[in-house]
Amino acid sequence: MTMGNKLGAELLGTFWLVLGGCGSAVLAAKFGDGLGIGLLGVSLAFGLTVLTMAYAIGHISGCHLNPAVSVGLTMAGKFDKKELLPYIVAQTLGAILAAALLKFIASGDGGMVTGLASNGVGVHSPGGYNMMTGIVVEVVMTFMFLMIILGATSKKAPAGFAPIAIGLGLTLIHLISIPVTNTSVNPARSTGPALLEGGIALEQLWIFWLAPVVGAVVAGLVYKMTFKDA
Secondary structure (H helix, E strand, C coil): CCHHHHHHHHHHHHHHHHHHHHHHHHHHCCCCCCCCCHHHHHHHHHHHHHHHHHHHHHHHHCCCCCHHHHHHHHHCCCCCHHHHHHHHHHHHHHHHHHHHHHHHHHHHHCCCCCCCCCCCCHHHCCCCCCHHHHHHHHHHHHHHHHHHHHHHCCCCCCCCCHHHHHHHHHHHHHHHHHHHHCCCCCHHHHHHHHHHHCHHHHHCCCHHHHHHHHHHHHHHHHHHHHCCCC
8 A cells, every 4th residue: 555545544534533523513512402412422423433434444544543543553563653744744634624624514504603623621621621630631531542442453352343442432532521621632633623713722732732642652652561462
């Protein structure tokens, strides 16, 4: 598979993750009179984007869809470090394109677009959680996400079930942490909406690069040291 194929797959996959996940939050979470999908629906939507793309492009690019995942796999010795930066660029571009399309769609009812499901802490946190709490949650959730990915994709794991485990893992992570940070665990997913929203979302974007990458690095190192034969 050529690098162009891989990067195209990563761009498409991350585009789908942001459009499907953030789109469900912006367009469907509170739709109508009690008809919205709510926190549970948004959590499931994010998980489904990863599950569907894992089957669609996993054989092409590995279906990272997330700079933190690429970093964690690199630290675990399961991804070529020479491909890390191109993957991150493709993922981030896919997220930005999806956020731009979502903003266009959301403005189609004639109203003003007030948010694109950006991540945040403090006054920008859905539940008003402070910065330290948000950082800890993002580090821990990303750590667990990488441990799920590394374990589920091991050669010794049951074949063919990794996308299900990873998709459900991301669903669970969102169920836990949407109230705290609106759930990032993915710097690209955070970047797209933040760039289009600007303001406090953009000011706090550094948190959602730093914390997920730290969690991913720790997970990669822990997995490599603890389960090196997996």
